[in-house]
Amino acid sequence: MMETDEKNEEVHGFHFWIAISVPVLQLSLVLIVMELIFPIRIVFLLCVGWASYLVRTISRLTISPSLTLMFLSTLLLFTFGFHLYCRRIQSRSSTEPAEVIPWQKRWSLSLVTMFLLLAVSGICVISVTHQLYWMATTEDKIFEDIHMRGEPQAARRSTSKHNLKQIGLALHNYHDMYRQFPVGGTFDKTGQPQHSWVTQLLPYLDQNTLYEQIDFDQPWTAADNRETFETNFILLQSPGMPYDFTEEEGDAAGYKPAHYAANSRVLSANSGMDLRNIKDGSSNTILAGEVRSGIKAWGDPTNFRDPTEGINRSPRGFGSKFKGGTHVLLGDGSVRFLSEDIDPGVLKALSTPNGGEPVGEF
Template structure:
């Protein structure tokens, strides 16, 4: 008997070694490869709740009156539930003489189970609400967490399509006005009035919004404030913040534009026509992505000089995408221009009639 028991212990040790050694070797290989995520996940799953309690318990405030009310209500419910169950058991028993009284521990177990189910239900509802908020919030949390190549490609495609829609609107505007929209309109005193985006609204399927604007007043006037607080998704690049928090937005509530016009083509009270772009529309930038110094879409000063560089200067073009930024060319095409582009080539693309050779870019 003792021999069999010892043999079982030896077999158990062998099984433990047979399982633990491969797991240890596999874990070692993952650590050497730098794959720490599985171990962090398991660790946080096991003890993450403890650190959460340490952080939150010190901030919790307990109301004595509410606590006493809850405990009193729970006690009354437990007593009433016990008396009710004891009465029911007597009624349904076939032989009342031999009936076993309903035990307090049975009532306590059932009340504890009900309480646990109620708390679990609240937790499930809270977790579901949290996931729904994460999926629908404008912060796009899932989009930020997912930084794979597929997500990057989708964001680039969306931003590229936004610029194409802007380019189409610019050309439709040109057909009507015989020129591109002004980069920004300013009155005789030099006060800013309205932006190039505002002029494009009828050609961006927002004619009703355009008709609501009082053009006798600047874009920051009280009569126009509600209009320019509208979120314009077409002018927002995926991955960029949706709330306008830059220093230029002195009036909170205005929504941002993640695209700016080329100041050498669309500037203050000036919008060129196609015939004036001597270097060719295929080699002249009309607008591009920006990642810093962001202005509201109604701001008449939302234009900048692309020769300042791409991802190199707050006053130049840029994007959240790796390696460069999208630009809209005069022929309506959208190209992704590298941040390492030759400054001379970038200047040639920025000037409409400089006569510089462009070549490949």
């Protein structure tokens, strides 16, 4: 009897490894075929490109202990319930229970692991397909534009767009708390600059530790605050732009730059705005955007500018090193790419929160 049980267990184990080996072999065959069909450079980017993505994003990742614990607890409960369910199904379907090997815990663990891998694989396949389609159809195609540190412009644009979306989410979370957007910059009664809109958003950008280090009773340039504002803030830096101030931009005394600025018509000196006061509609009003010149430090309270100065036309306006225009964050949290040839009237309508001008297509 014991020999029969051992043989049955060996058979089950053999079938399990066969079930795992077949998909792995199929995936390997697909990769081989892809290498034969597509240019080697594209296959290399697909297989190794994740490394550069991790380098860019891993410093921004934060792990929530509470959410992690909740996920692990839920997964444990699911595994336990699944194991009990499988044992019950086995006992009900077996006509001769004495000859059947009881359902093993490791079988349940193996199946749950496979379910997780399949779910993650499905999400990855969908994401990769969507990203490949976007990179193949966007204005800056991955097949045509690989330069600047070997990173395609399409990937840099995607990262910068993601940065603006994160800023937009933080602005709306701040608005939910205080019923208005943060002021563009705080200034004391004598007009001396104190702190920027970015500083006020730190708790909503997963930077609570950085926020708690700041002495708000002193200006951002005070000696006690210097080390904090010399911290490199990756989310505020656009790919392809220098991570430090250049000589042409003057001496920034070690402070780190922000490649995004606020719309001075919405966030300005000691002035924030309630969404209810944006009469032109949040989807038709610029909150912030990329900048390529006249760059300020991320802690500088004067880090806001007027979009009506034009796109890539003035050091006081918005712009980027991306071909043809720049990304802007709208009041509804969406990010749009504005052409540098946009009609000045449309740009003005997008810049004013309650100007009443018709926006039209942009």
